[in-house]
Amino acid sequence: MDISVIVPLYNEEESLRELHAWIQRVMAEHKFSYEIIFVNDGSTDASWQVIEELGAKDPNVKGIKFRRNYGKSPALYCGFKAAQGDVVITMDADLQDSPDEIPGLYKMITEDGYDLVSGWKKKRYDPLSKTIPTKLFNATARKISGIKNLHDFNCGLKAYRKDVVKNIEVYGEMHRYIPYLAKEAGFDKIGEKVVHHQARKYGHSKFGINRFFNGYLDLMTLWFLSRYGKKPMHVFGFLGSIMFFISFLALIVMGIEKCIDLSNGIYGPLADSAWFFIFLVGMLMGVQLFLAGFLGDLISRTSPRRNDYQIEKTIKIEK
Numbered sequence: 001m002d003i004s005v006i007v008p009l010y011n012e013e014e015s016l017r018e019l020h021a022w023i024q025r026v027m028a029e030h031k032f033s034y035e036i037i038f039v040n041d042g043s044t045d046a047s048w049q050v051i052e053e054l055g056a057k058d059p060n061v062k063g064i065k066f067r068r069n070y071g072k073s074p075a076l077y078c079g080f081k082a083a084q085g086d087v088v089i090t091m092d093a094d095l096q097d098s099p100d101e102i103p104g105l106y107k108m109i110t111e112d113g114y115d116l117v118s119g120w121k122k123k124r125y126d127p128l129s130k131t132i133p134t135k136l137f138n139a140t141a142r143k144i145s146g147i148k149n150l151h152d153f154n155c156g157l158k159a160y161r162k163d164v165v166k167n168i169e170v171y172g173e174m175h176r177y178i179p180y181l182a183k184e185a186g187f188d189k190i191g192e193k194v195v196h197h198q199a200r201k202y203g204h205s206k207f208g209i210n211r212f213f214n215g216y217l218d219l220m221t222l223w224f225l226s227r228y229g230k231k232p233m234h235v236f237g238f239l240g241s242i243m244f245f246i247s248f249l250a251l252i253v254m255g256i257e258k259c260i261d262l263s264n265g266i267y268g269p270l271a272d273s274a275w276f277f278i279f280l281v282g283m284l285m286g287v288q289l290f291l292a293g294f295l296g297d298l299i300s301r302t303s304p305r306r307n308d309y310q311i312e313k314t315i316k317i318e319k
Contacts, residue, residue, distance in 0.1 A: 003027070003034040003106060004085030008075035009093035013046045016093060020054050020061065023099045027060075030103050037062045037317075038093075039079045042069030048313070055315040063315035073175040080165035082317050086110070088165050092156035101195045105159035108191055115164050115187035118150055118179055119157035121197035144223045145180040150192055153179060157195050161187070177222050236290045244286030247279040254279070 005023055009016070020036065027034045038051045040063065051063040064078050076090060087109045091097040101119065108117045134154070141153045154176045168181045179190050254276060 001035060001085045002032040002087065003102065004079075004083035004088045005034060005036045005099075005102070006039065006076065006079035006083060006088060006090045007036065007093050008039045008041055008072050008079065008090075009043065009047060010041045010069060011043045011045045011047060012093040013043070013050050015095045016047060016050045016054065019093060019095055019099070020058070022095075023102075024058065024060075026099045026102055032102075032106070035060050035062055035083075035085060037064065037079050037082055039063075039075040040065040041071065041075045042066045052315065059316075061315065062317055063313070064311055064317055065313045067312045071173060073170045073173050076175050076178075077170045078311065080168075080170065083162070083165060086162050088160045088162060090156060090158050090160075096198050097157040098196045098198060101157060101193070102159075104193060105157075108193060109159050109161055112191070113189060114159075114191040115161050115189045116179055116182050117159045117191045117193055118152065119155040119195035120151045120192050121155055122151070122194050123197060141177070141180070141219060144219055145177070145183065147179055147183060147190055150179055150190065152192075153177060155195070163187070173218050174222065177219065180222060240286045240290045242286070244283050247282030247286065250279045251276070251283075 007019070016038070023034075023036055036058075038054075038061070040048050040051060048063070048065050051061070051065075055061040055063055062082070064075075064082065066075070079090070080088065087106050089102055089105060091099070097119070105117050105119075108114050134152075138151060138153055142148055142150060145153075147153075158178065160182075164182050164185070164187045167187075168178065168185050170178060170181065174181060182188075183190065254273065
């Protein structure tokens with residue numbers, strides 16, 4: 001199969017038929033063998049009914065329905081798991097991503113040799129309240145990830161070599177950083193294509209301003225784990241040791257000073273000084289705080305239930 005198109009969606013019943021017809025037309029024009037995997041992320045409207053209707057008419061349409069809303073990353077995770085095409089294309093369901101870009105993305109993967117190609121909506125039809133934070137966010141992501149040639153990490157329109165989506169794990173809200181995840185997995189031939197951005201035709205955006213704050217937190221987590229996840233003692237051991245030994249040496253100095261005072265006839269318990277308790281707490285923090293924090297994060301990352309999503313129904317998805 002040439003192409004798998006994965007479309008995560010939440011309450012997009014108005015746009016699904018039009019999007020399906022558009023993808024169908026593009027695929028027929030270029031004679032691609034393909035599948036369209038709609039991942040219904042707990043929609044409360046008639047989105048699933050539309051997907052069932054499309055699946056009954058078109059053998060290329062497949063569907064996954066979550067029992068509740070999990071988010072875009074879980075939807076992509078399940079879509080990637082089900083995809084069978086040599087090239088995997090992801091796009092949003094709101095018609096702001098153009099299926100006419102698919103042939104160009106496919107060519108960059110199959111002929112130009114890219115592992116991943118990310119769309120860049122150079123001209124956007126979004127308000128300033130969205131575009132300005134997006135620019136700041138992307139600048140930070142470029143700096144931290146080291147992927148200097150990407151202008152829009154969060155663009156929903158992307159193309160992947162099949163090996164990429166089968167060897168990365170998208171969880172939480174990490175869909176924003178799939179290029180970074182791919183790079184860390186060894187797929188470092190990452191390209192960009194300027195794509196057409198259309199104004200939203202139906203409904204309204206499902207994302208609030210909080211996604212930018214969450215995005216920065218996720219980026220810091222991903223950077224830290226990618227850099228120190230396999231060698232935690234290089235950072236936690238160092239910081240813990242520094243804190244412990246500084247506090248320990250300070251207590252020794254306090255003990256020596258107390259001995260000098262005693263020799264001069266000045267009496268009083270060592271614990272009278274608040275610094276004694278500060279340094280004692282510093283020793284305990286050096287041993288416990290960083291170790292406990294890292295172990296908690298490590299346990300979370302290795303939890304066998306992290307990607308356990310309750311799927312209610314599927315259409316032509318192999319288990």
